[in-house]
Amino acid sequence: MAPPPADYNAAAITVLEGLEPVRKRPGMYIGGTGSEGFHHLLWEIVDNSVDEAMEGHASSVVVTLHADGRSASVVDNGRGIPVDLHPVHKKPALELILCTLHSGGKFDGKNYRTSAGLHGVGSSVVNALSEEMTVTVRRGGFEHKQTFRRGKPTGPLVRGAEVRGTGTTTRFRPDPEIFGVLGFDGDTVRERLEVTAYIHKGLRILLKDELKGENSEFKFDGGLRDYLTLLCKKDDRKPVHPEPFTVDRELLALAGTDKESTVRVECVMAWTDGSRERFACFANGVPNPSGGTHEAGARDAVNKAVRTYIETHDMQPRGLVLTADDIREGLVCIVSVFVADPQFQGQTKEKLNNPEVKAVVDQAIRQALEGWLNQNRTAADAVVTRVIQAARVRVASRNVEDQIRRKSPVNNRLNLPGKLSDCSSSDADVAELFIVEGDSAGGSAKQGRDREFQAILPLRGKVLNTEAGTLEKVLKNEEISNVVCALGCGVGRDLDVSRLRYGRVILLMDADSDGHHIATLLLTFFYRHMPKLIDAGHVYLACPPLFRIDVGQQAPRWAASEVERDRIIKKLPPRSTPEVTRFKGLGEMPPKTLYETTMDPKKRSLYRVRIADGRRMETEQLMNDLMGKDAKPRKREILERMAMVDELDAFAG
Numbered sequence: 150m151a152p153p154p155a156d157y158n159a160a161a162i163t164v165l166e167g168l169e170p171v172r173k174r175p176g177m178y179i180g181g182t183g184s185e186g187f188h189h190l191l192w193e194i195v196d197n198s199v200d201e202a203m204e205g206h207a208s209s210v211v212v213t214l215h216a217d218g219r220s221a222s223v224v225d226n227g228r229g230i231p232v233d234l235h236p237v238h239k240k241p242a243l244e245l246i247l248c249t250l251h252s253g254g255k256f257d258g259k260n261y262r263t264s265a266g267l268h269g270v271g272s273s274v275v276n277a278l279s280e281e282m283t284v285t286v287r288r289g290g291f292e293h294k295q296t297f298r299r300g301k302p303t304g305p306l307v308r309g310a311e312v313r314g315t316g317t318t319t320r321f322r323p324d325p326e327i328f329g330v331l332g333f334d335g336d337t338v339r340e341r342l343e344v345t346a347y348i349h350k351g352l353r354i355l356l357k358d359e360l361k362g363e364n365s366e367f368k369f370d371g372g373l374r375d376y377l378t379l380l381c382k383k384d385d386r387k388p389v390h391p392e393p394f395t396v397d398r399e400l401l402a403l404a405g406t407d408k409e410s411t412v413r414v415e416c417v418m419a420w421t422d423g424s425r426e427r428f429a430c431f432a433n434g435v436p437n438p439s440g441g442t443h444e445a446g447a448r449d450a451v452n453k454a455v456r457t458y459i460e461t462h463d464m465q466p467r468g469l470v471l472t473a474d475d476i477r478e479g480l481v482c483i484v485s486v487f488v489a490d491p492q493f494q495g496q497t498k499e500k501l502n503n504p505e506v507k508a509v510v511d512q513a514i515r516q517a518l519e520g521w522l523n524q525n526r527t528a529a530d531a532v533v534t535r536v537i538q539a540a541r542v543r544v545a546s547r548n549v550e551d552q553i554r555r556k557s558p559v560n561n562r563l564n565l566p567g568k569l570s571d572c573s574s575s576d577a578d579v580a581e582l583f584i585v586e587g588d589s590a591g592g593s594a595k596q597g598r599d600r601e602f603q604a605i606l607p608l609r610g611k612v613l614n615t616e617a618g619t620l621e622k623v624l625k626n627e628e629i630s631n632v633v634c635a636l637g638c639g640v641g642r643d644l645d646v647s648r649l650r651y652g653r654v655i656l657l658m659d660a661d662s663d664g665h666h667i668a669t670l671l672l673t674f675f676y677r678h679m680p681k682l683i684d685a686g687h688v689y690l691a692c693p694p695l696f697r698i699d700v701g702q703q704a705p706r707w708a709a710s711e712v713e714r715d716r717i718i719k720k721l722p723p724r725s726t727p728e729v730t731r732f733k734g735l736g737e738m739p740p741k742t743l744y745e746t747t748m749d750p751k752k753r754s755l756y757r758v759r760i761a762d763g764r765r766m767e768t769e770q771l772m773n774d775l776m777g778k779d780a781k782p783r784k785r786e787i788l789e790r791m792a793m794v795d796e797l798d799a800f801a802g
Contacts, residue, residue, distance in 0.1 A: 168277035168300035178274045187331045193271035194223045194319050201227030202352050209353040216359040218332035222320035229288035229315045241306045247276045276300050282321040287312050347376035348434050373417040373483050386421035389535050390528035393419040396517035402505040410489040414513040418482040420532045426477040431485040432501040441501030446510030447484045454518035478539035546620040566631040570595045572604040582651035586658040589736025597740030615674045616776035659734045660695035673776050692754040693747040697730040
């Protein structure tokens, strides 16, 4: 074994003090330094103000996005952060809270029964990652102010003029050294604050967007019931029963060997005519996109309560097996819990991990739901009818799938679509399937491909939008049916990734708006009906060139967009006279060129389609907005994305 380097000794050990660890590894505390992490700083400050409201000490929160687009402030009328000297550390409590990790008033449960965070890192992390932060406290009849820069005070806490009332104002500007050119997105902030107001019934939240010159006020006396109405409207769903089920209970939970605590469970749900279930989960007012133990408890409760009702009233159809998915199909369920000691997955609170919460939520919802079903027989019968309908559609879809699914490797070859030009290899780890736009492009791809491991399936025109259709309807579409046949792994709930015939499923469309639209339609199909392929990393997008740029005898340059074309031309030597060729479609591209630029594994660029951790709820909403029946969210999304692309192009240029 080689001796350690001479310079590796005690002096080589680095000790990060104060808030240095946060600036060194911000991703550990806010999940990353992209847009989500940037906005997470605001959520931390807002959550602190909401915690005051949860304890009954505040009634309003005002959030301002300032005109510079990069700074924000949060004002509440709570008790105000303590400003007196700490008896041990001999510093103002405000300075300790903002400059020290794991400091705060939420550890012993005396000042806050429930809160969004109990680890004492939220405000100090925001301070560490802010270029500047100023906190003004109204407390004890005076105004107190202190300013910080990158986590360190620029001066002492100063007592100012006499004031009436109490509360805290926090203004901060995230550090461009950490976050670059990022700024606050008004729509993102508005949506988060709106949801917060739904969760905390009666709380007034005001958003002032100085950049847009708009003010938005949120206050919902109906709480979660109002939020359920909003979600159904957004998803274009209609409940199958007139009134939603609601429950609001506090139960004792055993949180450890001998520690008891009270958990408050609030839930609202309705079965709708939608084709999918939707759960929205919150713990202490914080959204948990990845769910957690409260969602697991709610799922179990729904399954048990509905099954009990069906068995009690002898409503089980003969020969039809009802699955948990059948029972929850079309269900929209909002679950909000308040826990004394929440255990979140990571500082970004994506998921609730408290094991004792599952049993409490199960008990609270199951008992109340069983009673509601028995007391509201008309609504209960509508729910059961909806469940039985889901089961029958599932069985019918499976019958259709059985007709098109390959039974064995030999039969698969015989039953493959006529348009498919298959490859020689039967090794799925090697084989690739290119789904190509149009017969013309398919012809070029067939001629240019490597026949050993590359298969080509051309599609005719734009495929069906599968966002709202049932699987039975979707499989009647010839183009979609050909895709399912070619892949050979089944579809829907019976999809078996191990039977997939091609390790890479590559969408190869023209590099224009029509091609992007077709790719989006196919991605919608995979997302809705074959999501396991995306989760397993089998779906890819090819990146064909839109332009060829020739300069004298030099090797040609390729550009996938107009922006990339202009960037390449801009970097050419002075007095160059580039000759630019635009491909109208893949069918116009010589087979050899298509292979060399787009299909050759040694030279091509492929984008793997994946859903980032913690982004499933956001992805679900985006798919609903882009591909759903309501055109308004789609128009808004397109306009916003266009503006973002223009901004990025300008920055890149």
